Amino acid sequence: MLLELKDVKTVFKTEKGEVTSVDGVSLKLGKGETIGIVGESGCGKSVTSLSIMRLLGKNGSIKEGEIRFMDKDLAKLPEAQMRGIRGGDIAMIFQEPMTSLNPVFTIGNQLTEAIRLHTDMKGKAADEYAVEMLKKVGIPRPEAIMKSYPHSLSGGMRQRVMIAMALSCNPKLLIADEPTTALDVTIQAQILNLMKELREETGASILLITHDLGVVAEMADKVVVMYAGQVVEETDVFTLFEKPLHPYTQGLMKSIPHIGSDADETLASIPGAVPPLTNMPKGCRFHTRCAFASEKCLSAAPMLLTVQEGHQVRCWMAQEPEIWKTQEEEAV
Amino acid sequence: MSAVEAPVPVAGGVAIPAQPERSEGAFRQMARRFVKHKMAVVGFVVTSLLILIAIFAPWLSPHSPYAVTAEFSAAPSASHWLGTDQVGRDVLARLIYATRVAVIVGFGTVAIYVTFGTVVGLLSAYLGGWVDMIVMRVTDMFMAFPYMMVILVVVSVLGPTLGTLVLVLALFSWPSIARLVRGSVLTLKQMDYVKAGIALGLSTPRIVFRHILPNALAPIIVNATFGVAAAIMAESGLSFLGMGVQPPTASWGNMLTDAQSISVMTDQPWLWLPPGIMILVTVLAINFVGDGLRDALDPKQ
Numbered sequence: 001m002l003l004e005l006k007d008v009k010t011v012f013k014t015e016k017g018e019v020t021s022v023d024g025v026s027l028k029l030g031k032g033e034t035i036g037i038v039g040e041s042g043c044g045k046s047v048t049s050l051s052i053m054r055l056l057g058k059n060g061s062i063k064e065g066e067i068r069f070m071d072k073d074l075a076k077l078p079e080a081q082m083r084g085i086r087g088g089d090i091a092m093i094f095q096e097p098m099t100s101l102n103p104v105f106t107i108g109n110q111l112t113e114a115i116r117l118h119t120d121m122k123g124k125a126a127d128e129y130a131v132e133m134l135k136k137v138g139i140p141r142p143e144a145i146m147k148s149y150p151h152s153l154s155g156g157m158r159q160r161v162m163i164a165m166a167l168s169c170n171p172k173l174l175i176a177d178e179p180t181t182a183l184d185v186t187i188q189a190q191i192l193n194l195m196k197e198l199r200e201e202t203g204a205s206i207l208l209i210t211h212d213l214g215v216v217a218e219m220a221d222k223v224v225v226m227y228a229g230q231v232v233e234e235t236d237v238f239t240l241f242e243k244p245l246h247p248y249t250q251g252l253m254k255s256i257p258h259i260g261s262d263a264d265e266t267l268a269s270i271p272g273a274v275p276p277l278t279n280m281p282k283g284c285r286f287h288t289r290c291a292f293a294s295e296k297c298l299s300a301a302p303m304l305l306t307v308q309e310g311h312q313v314r315c316w317m318a319q320e321p322e323i324w325k326t327q328e329e330e331a332v
Numbered sequence: 333m334s335a336v337e338a339p340v341p342v343a344g345g346v347a348i349p350a351q352p353e354r355s356e357g358a359f360r361q362m363a364r365r366f367v368k369h370k371m372a373v374v375g376f377v378v379t380s381l382l383i384l385i386a387i388f389a390p391w392l393s394p395h396s397p398y399a400v401t402a403e404f405s406a407a408p409s410a411s412h413w414l415g416t417d418q419v420g421r422d423v424l425a426r427l428i429y430a431t432r433v434a435v436i437v438g439f440g441t442v443a444i445y446v447t448f449g450t451v452v453g454l455l456s457a458y459l460g461g462w463v464d465m466i467v468m469r470v471t472d473m474f475m476a477f478p479y480m481m482v483i484l485v486v487v488s489v490l491g492p493t494l495g496t497l498v499l500v501l502a503l504f505s506w507p508s509i510a511r512l513v514r515g516s517v518l519t520l521k522q523m524d525y526v527k528a529g530i531a532l533g534l535s536t537p538r539i540v541f542r543h544i545l546p547n548a549l550a551p552i553i554v555n556a557t558f559g560v561a562a563a564i565m566a567e568s569g570l571s572f573l574g575m576g577v578q579p580p581t582a583s584w585g586n587m588l589t590d591a592q593s594i595s596v597m598t599d600q601p602w603l604w605l606p607p608g609i610m611i612l613v614t615v616l617a618i619n620f621v622g623d624g625l626r627d628a629l630d631p632k633q
Contacts, residue, residue: 058461083534083535084533086532087532087533092531094524094527094528099525100524100525102525102543102546103547105546113532114532114533117534118533162528
């Protein structure tokens with residue numbers, strides 16, 4: 001395993017006291033694999049990735065659990081060593097390519113900065129390598145772009161530059177936090193294709209954070225569905241789309257249009273919103289929005305259990321279908 | 333950042349900057365906008381001339397500024413273009429040498445307090461927490477001082493040398509720049525490119541000085557320019573009061589001291605008019621440069 005999260009719990013200090021943003025998340029990512037983390041805004045998917053990078057700011061901290069990466073526990077690594085890993089072994093691509101580049105420096109300037117920091121290349125060698133990286137991410141006339149300032153590049157171009165920057169130090173793990181959300185649909189496809197090509201070429205593992213199930217279907221091998229700071233379902237991408245077990249996952253599936261569906265059909269939506277971190281409902285965290293919620297869901301929180309090989313789910317209904325049926329019958 | 337002027341052809345959804353090959357940098361853009369501001373250009377030329385006069389004073393000056401001649405309070409003549417003062421020294425020579433004092437005080441003070449204030453403001457904002465709180469309370473204290481009075485006391489205790497003057501003026505000027513820098517860094521540190529820099533593994537000093545500072549430079553430059561004018565004014569004022577540059581060293585301020593009597597005011601205008609005009613022209617010129625820079629650096633323009 002390249003990366004293994006064991007019961008990671010990330011908390012933030014706020015005025016109202018400590019809130020748990022990521023609550024006992026475990027996941028495994030092998031070499032060359034791509035894992036997708038899916039969920040609504042505020043479900044903890046970004047905080048999970050920031051926990052791996054240890055970029056939680058002053059108020060955030062990893063309270064419990066282990067983050068194993070190449071035989072090191074990132075949760076306990078000293079900051080100085082962590083800095084060597086950031087941008088080196090683990091690189092990150094952000095959501096906003098328009099603002100992720102420093103406006104006062106040229107592309108070449110920023111690209112070679114990372115290269116000089118994490119490799120032995122200096123001066124001309126670093127410049128040449130940067131041009132090569134820009135070529136690799138499909139930027140035309142890379143020599144001219146090296147001398148350009150970010151404001152003269154389009155969003156798609158800038159995201160390509162960000163990808164070049166992230167991949168320039170041969171990371172073993174690439175964390176992509178909504179890499180295509182801010183881009184036009186046509187550019188989205190280009191960027192996804194580029195990421196796939198580069199994954200083949202470099203053999204890097206990818207942790208892909210998105211709320212777009214289409215992107216997951218395109219890119220991921222495994223999928224983790226998060227809700228309110230917890231993993232609610234984890235399985236491979238085929239099983240997830242064929243047989244989603246958690247009502248939340250099912251809801252997400254129903255909320256996207258399919259080719260062949262009726263044009264007049266209204267898309268389903270999940271009622272309500274993610275509960276605030278300071279006020280989690282008792283029992284199953286999803287019960288306030290779940291169409292199938294029963295007595296048990298209100299009082300007892302389900303565990304994340306394996307229901308089939310490679311398919312884990314956090315839902316009473318999926319875990320105890322027999323009991324469920326009898327209960328439903330009684331209710332009727 | 334303003335948009336690129338050159339048309340941007342789009343090829344296959346990928347925008348390519350058109351000619352010129354090299355996209356226009358922030359500096360060139362700024363220079364282009366500065367040149368449009370006519371008074372600023374005049375101000376810049378005048379300021380540059382003053383600096384040159386200060387540097388080449390010994391070659392430009394017709395006489396020594398300290399040489400006492402037999403002609404006391406002589407009116408302008410062919411040998412003394414601006415006449416002589418009450419002890420018989422050439423006014424033009426003193427005026428030229430006084431430029432050195434103005435330049436040293438103006439730029440020296442600003443160099444010291446801008447450097448110090450910028451570093452303090454940067455660290456205060458970036459580190460935050462109790463560091464920030466203490467630094468800000470200290471600046472509050474400095475800004476609440478009746479500083480002219482404190483300067484008078486400090487100068488009379490330490491002795492009125494050029495060095496003391498520069499240090500004392502700098503001591504009371506850094507808090508404003510520290511606050512200015514802190515304000516912009518608080519905004520800048522939330523920017524995505526700063527977060528991206530951290531995610532790339534850059535060290536804190538590198539992020540602060542290489543990525544945040546250049547973006548906070550515009551207001552610092554403008555403030556520093558006005559600071560030069562303010563320091564020259566303060567020096568003139570102190571010298572006029574006798575707490576600044578001491579005779580026989582010439583300063584525009586202490587040259588004006590001669591004008592304290594009504595008879596000099598009315599009968600010997602060559603004693604006070606030239607230094608007065610020099611102060612006025614210098615401060616105006618520098619302030620015009622500041623105005624021009626502010627407009628040129630303003631991203632909203």
